[in-house]
Amino acid sequence: MSSLGQKDLLGIRGMTREQISLVLETASGFKDVLKRDIKKVPALRGRTVFNLFFEPSTRTRTSFELAAKRLSTDVVNFSVPTSSVVKGESLLDTIATIESYGVDYIIIRHASSGVPHFIAQHSDASVLNAGDGINEHPTQALLDAFTIMEHKTQIEGLKIAIVGDILHSRVAKSNIYCLRELGAEVRLIAPPTFVPSHINEEGIDIHYDMDEGLKGADVIMMLRIQRERQGGGFLPSSDEYSRFWGLTRERLNMADPEAIVMHPGPMNRGIEIASEVADDERSVILEQVTNGVAVRMAVIYLLGRSKEKEQ
Amino acid sequence: MKVLIRNGHIVDPSQGLDSKGDLLVEGRTILKTGKNIKVKANDPEIRIVDASGLYVMPGLVDMHVHLREPGFEYKETIRTGTLAAVRGGFTSVCCMPNTKPVNDNETVTEFILRKAFAEGSCYVYPIGAITKGQEGAELAEMGMMFDAGCIAFSDDGRPVMNSMIMRRALEYTKVFGTPVISHAEDSSLSADGVMNEGRLSNLLGLKGIPREAEIIMIKRDIDLAGLTGGRLHIAHISTEEGVEAVRRAKSDGINVTAETCPHYFTTTEELAMGYNTFAKVNPPLRTDRDVEAIKRGLSDGTIDVIATDHAPHHQDEKLCEFDKAAPGISGLETALSMSLGLVVQGVLDMNGLVSKMSLSPASILGLNKGTLSEGSDADVVIVDREAEFEVDCDRFLSKGKNTPFNGMILKGRPVMTLCKGKVHDLMVDER
Numbered sequence: 156m157s158s159l160g161q162k163d164l165l166g167i168r169g170m171t172r173e174q175i176s177l178v179l180e181t182a183s184g185f186k187d188v189l190k191r192d193i194k195k196v197p198a199l200r201g202r203t204v205f206n207l208f209f210e211p212s213t214r215t216r217t218s219f220e221l222a223a224k225r226l227s228t229d230v231v232n233f234s235v236p237t238s239s240v241v242k243g244e245s246l247l248d249t250i251a252t253i254e255s256y257g258v259d260y261i262i263i264r265h266a267s268s269g270v271p272h273f274i275a276q277h278s279d280a281s282v283l284n285a286g287d288g289i290n291e292h293p294t295q296a297l298l299d300a301f302t303i304m305e306h307k308t309q310i311e312g313l314k315i316a317i318v319g320d321i322l323h324s325r326v327a328k329s330n331i332y333c334l335r336e337l338g339a340e341v342r343l344i345a346p347p348t349f350v351p352s353h354i355n356e357e358g359i360d361i362h363y364d365m366d367e368g369l370k371g372a373d374v375i376m377m378l379r380i381q382r383e384r385q386g387g388g389f390l391p392s393s394d395e396y397s398r399f400w401g402l403t404r405e406r407l408n409m410a411d412p413e414a415i416v417m418h419p420g421p422m423n424r425g426i427e428i429a430s431e432v433a434d435d436e437r438s439v440i441l442e443q444v445t446n447g448v449a450v451r452m453a454v455i456y457l458l459g460r461s462k463e464k465e466q
Numbered sequence: 467m468k469v470l471i472r473n474g475h476i477v478d479p480s481q482g483l484d485s486k487g488d489l490l491v492e493g494r495t496i497l498k499t500g501k502n503i504k505v506k507a508n509d510p511e512i513r514i515v516d517a518s519g520l521y522v523m524p525g526l527v528d529m530h531v532h533l534r535e536p537g538f539e540y541k542e543t544i545r546t547g548t549l550a551a552v553r554g555g556f557t558s559v560c561c562m563p564n565t566k567p568v569n570d571n572e573t574v575t576e577f578i579l580r581k582a583f584a585e586g587s588c589y590v591y592p593i594g595a596i597t598k599g600q601e602g603a604e605l606a607e608m609g610m611m612f613d614a615g616c617i618a619f620s621d622d623g624r625p626v627m628n629s630m631i632m633r634r635a636l637e638y639t640k641v642f643g644t645p646v647i648s649h650a651e652d653s654s655l656s657a658d659g660v661m662n663e664g665r666l667s668n669l670l671g672l673k674g675i676p677r678e679a680e681i682i683m684i685k686r687d688i689d690l691a692g693l694t695g696g697r698l699h700i701a702h703i704s705t706e707e708g709v710e711a712v713r714r715a716k717s718d719g720i721n722v723t724a725e726t727c728p729h730y731f732t733t734t735e736e737l738a739m740g741y742n743t744f745a746k747v748n749p750p751l752r753t754d755r756d757v758e759a760i761k762r763g764l765s766d767g768t769i770d771v772i773a774t775d776h777a778p779h780h781q782d783e784k785l786c787e788f789d790k791a792a793p794g795i796s797g798l799e800t801a802l803s804m805s806l807g808l809v810v811q812g813v814l815d816m817n818g819l820v821s822k823m824s825l826s827p828a829s830i831l832g833l834n835k836g837t838l839s840e841g842s843d844a845d846v847v848i849v850d851r852e853a854e855f856e857v858d859c860d861r862f863l864s865k866g867k868n869t870p871f872n873g874m875i876l877k878g879r880p881v882m883t884l885c886k887g888k889v890h891d892l893m894v895d896e897r
Contacts, residue, residue: 168669246786267787268671269741288789290671328671352674353665 159457163275163282166291167332175336179301181453182446188225189449199459200227205258207249208234208285209265214420214444215285215295219262222451231258246270250277260455263287281458289323295419296329298450300337302443303374306415311338314411316368318344318400319378319427320389322351326419327378331359344368346400348389365400369409377402377418380427393426403429407437415439467513468492469889470505474517474848478524479821480837489522491844494887498840513889515882517848523820524836525557525588525845525885526802529827530622530647530701530725530773532794533559533590536577537566542778542865544578547798548586550776550864552890554798555880557588557845558828558835559776563595564623570595570606572614579615588885589845591617591833596635596646602626605634612642617831620647622701625683627653632687636696645699645723645830650683650708651749660789662735662750670741672788675750681707688715691722699830700724702775704749706759713768723830724763725771728804729795729870731760731813737870743784743791744870747777761813764822771827772819774801778866796866800857802849804871806878809851846884853879 159174167175188196204223208216216232223230233253253261261280263271268288275282286292303310315334321327321343334341342360343350350361362368369375380396390396402416416428416438424430432438471489476499478484488503489496505512528551534542544561551559561578563569569578575592582590594616595606600623608619619639625648626632635646656679661667663674684700688711691698703709703726712724734753737745745751763769777794784791805823808814814822824836835845857874859867883890 245782247782265787267789269788272741273787288671289673325671351668352663352676353668 162458163271164293164454164458165271165275165282165284167293167296167329167336168291170336172336175297175300175333178297178450178453178457179304181457182297182301182450185225185452185456186446186449189445195225195227197227198456202228202259202459203257204228204230204260204262204455205253205256205280206230206232207253207261207263208232210286212264212286215264218444218447219283219285219451222448223260223455225448225452226455228260228455246273247277250274254278254280260458283454283458286325288325289328290325291329292325293329294447294451294454295326296333297454298443298447299330299376299417300333301446301450302417302439303415305442305446306439307373310334313339313373314371315339315341315374315376316344316372316410317341317376317378318365318368318402320349320380320384321345321354321378322349323381323384324378330376342368344400346390346396365406366409369406372410372414375402375407375410375414375416377416377428379419379421380423397426401427401429402432404431404435407432407435417443420444468497468505468511469513469515469884470503471515471517471522471846471848474520474522476522476838477816477820478838479817479825480524481839483838484817489838489846491846491884494844496838496840496842496844499838515848519850519852520881521816521849521851523847523849524824524838525847525883526555526823527558527827527833527835528556528774528776528798528801529560529618529771529831530727531559531561531776531798532564532778533561534778535565535581536574540780540865544581544590545585546863546865547776547778548582548588548590550798550862552587552883552885553863553880553892554800555802555847555849555883556798557847557883557885558591558833559588560591560593560617560831562593562620562622564600568595568600569593569611570598570600572607572610575611575614575616587888587890589835591615591831593618593620593622593647595619596621596626597631600624602628602631605631605638608639609641612644616644617833618645618647618699620649620701622647622649625649625651625653629686629690633690633694636690636694636698640694640696643697643832645697647699647701648683648687649701650680650687652679652682655679655682660746661738662752664735664753666735666738670738677705677707677752680705680749681711684708684711688712688720688722691715692718692720695721698722702727702730702749702773703760703763703769704730704752704756706756709759709763709768713763713766716768723770724768725773725827726760726764726769727773727775728797728801731757731764732804732807733870741788742870743786743788744795744868744872746788746791746793747795748793761808761811764808765813770822770830772801772805772822773827774798776864776866778864779868781867784868794868795870796859796862796864796868798864799862800869800871800876802880803876803878806851810877844884844887847880848882849878850881851878853877853881855879
């Protein structure tokens with residue numbers, strides 16, 4: 156096995172198809188490990204992983220924590236409410252403090268875009284972006300690609316519809332970069348208020364009409380609608396959103412019969428996705444969760460390898 | 467004490483001077499300009515400055531700075547801000563009212579003027595707030611502030627969102643003849659944006675400020691100036707459409723003037739790549755077509771003034787999350803050098819440049835500045851257009867080291883500034 160050849164994973168943008176494929180192949184190996192009785196490998200024993208979460212997150216933090224533990228690292232969780240950040244400590248001081256503990260990996264989630272990049276500049280540790288503002292969420296895109304691969308064997312040429320609040324979604328952003336790099340045809344379905352004003356320049360099809368957009372789709376990727384968007388003038392109401400852009404069984408029938416349905420979670424049942432669709436056999440939402448651990452193991456492992464190479 | 471500046475190339479738009487000559491100064495007053503001014507040889511009371519190969523021009527007037535005092539002395543003080551001004555060739559600066567407390571009453575105005583008189587290396591002219599606390603709701607006591615020494619009114623840093631209040635401000639200030647300076651930003655549209663909205667903001671995942679936030683407000687304020695006949699000045703213009711709106715307004719005979727800043731005609735949003743907080747400024751850096759439009763606006767006279775919008779911040783306010791970083795550039799010590807590039811590019815001639823940085827802002831504000839005519843204040847700057855240097859923010863006299871131009875090689879710099887009866891030999895300070 157080789158390495159990613161970089162210290163940090165800050166985003167999918169800029170990653171090559173080869174790098175992405177390497178992560179997916181490596182994850183496949185780790186997925187086998189997770190099926191074993193003893194789900195742990197000694198690969199990174201003695202290394203320390205720092206889970207630095209400035210935004211509430213249970214799923215992603217847990218997934219990273221499990222991934223790191225399965226690799227035999229020591230994991231420390233550091234989240235905002237109990238930290239000195241609330242006392243007004245600067246980000247730079249927080250980084251310096253963490254550096255002083257001597258950590259090898261910093262897994263960072265932050266509400267401001269670019270914070271992982273800032274930390275990477277000021278820290279020797281490998282930085283993994285676990286979601287920054289409205290920018291990127293690279294491991295989510297990688298686990299989504301991995302999940303699609305398990306069902307469709309290859310991504311090249313697939314018609315993939317991403318539905319929902321594209322404007323505020325780091326998941327959508329990373330997925331667009333990742334899936335297009337792997338050769339998929341990505342289309343977006345959203346009300347115009349949720350489409351970034353300059354995304355047209357990237358040459359992506361945009362559909363305001365969901366039925367139209369779903370036609371022939373091989374993969375439907377739903378995004379979570381944040382309730383606070385109603386106040387921001389983006390949406391009149393969640394009921395109205397649900398009527399026009401919610402994924403119902405009838406709408407699902409517009410897509411390819413073999414289509415799979417994805418959602419990064421947590422879901423708003425009855426808003427962006429109907430309960431019966433969430434529980435449909437075409438839904439792969441829980442597989443995404445399982446695969447998340449394997450993919451994150453792969454990323455941590457491969458960045459670790461990059462680090463060894465540098466030394 | 468007299469100073470004779472010999473053999474310099476004198477550029478003084480107020481007298482139409484653009485030729486070799488001498489300039490004689492006594493104390494705080496200009497005695498005369500002319501060819502071969504004769505003085506007694508070896509007079510210990512006369513300092514002779516050889517300006518061969520150098521340009522001699524009126525001290526620059528910056529109608530848009532933030533001196534941060536009172537209230538934000540950790541960012542800048544009147545003492546350090548005016549030191550930086552003199553270093554940059556400026557002899558008069560106009561300070562915006564967004565201090566703590568806000569300069570929205572005569573007591574604060576008097577405090578600033580008293581401080582400036584005692585500690586200022588150059589002249590300081592306060593700009594009062596349009597509304598109390600810059601909150602956009604009630605007019606501030608502009609008459610009393612005018613009496614105390616304010617020379618214009620602005621809520622800079624914030625727009626006056628309420629159109630009725632802006633209308634009233636443009637009407638009311640007709641009593642004093644002072645301009646109302648518009649920070650043209652529709653804040654409901656810019657919302658929590660942190661850089662220019664476009665392909666790049668999308669790429670960086672940073673919230674965008676659409677150019678329309680500026681354009682709409684420029685157009686609104688022009689219409690209100692038309693309605694009221696008040697005097698409107700548009701601050702820090704950054705968009706092509708904004709320049710075009712001012713151009714049309716001027717041809718329609720509306721009483722409007724406009725300024726831009728060096729960063730809007732030298733750089734674009736690309737500077738923010740890598741989440742470079744030093745490139746975060748409000749209004750945000752725009753695109754190539756805006757840079758070109760602003761140059762055209764400077765060249766054809768649509769834009770009257772080059773100001774710095776000197777916005778010093780503490781380093782901690784820049785070394786942080788992009789969203790959280792304070793917007794602004796410490797500009798006093800690089801502005802002239804960056805603007806001289808316009809002359810090299812043929813956008814302006816020396817006369818035009820000097821005018822936009824001295825005479826023009828002075829006349830907009832009704833200040834008897836920006837001239838080397840006999841009897842005026844001896845505010846003079848001597849400039850070496852050939853000298854190359856590297857921008858080193860650690861050597862800024864301003865407390866604000868926040869510049870995106872650190873490390874850049876610039877050509878042309880002030881070498882001596884005369885102000886308030888003092889000769890500042892800038893090359894000596896350098897050593």
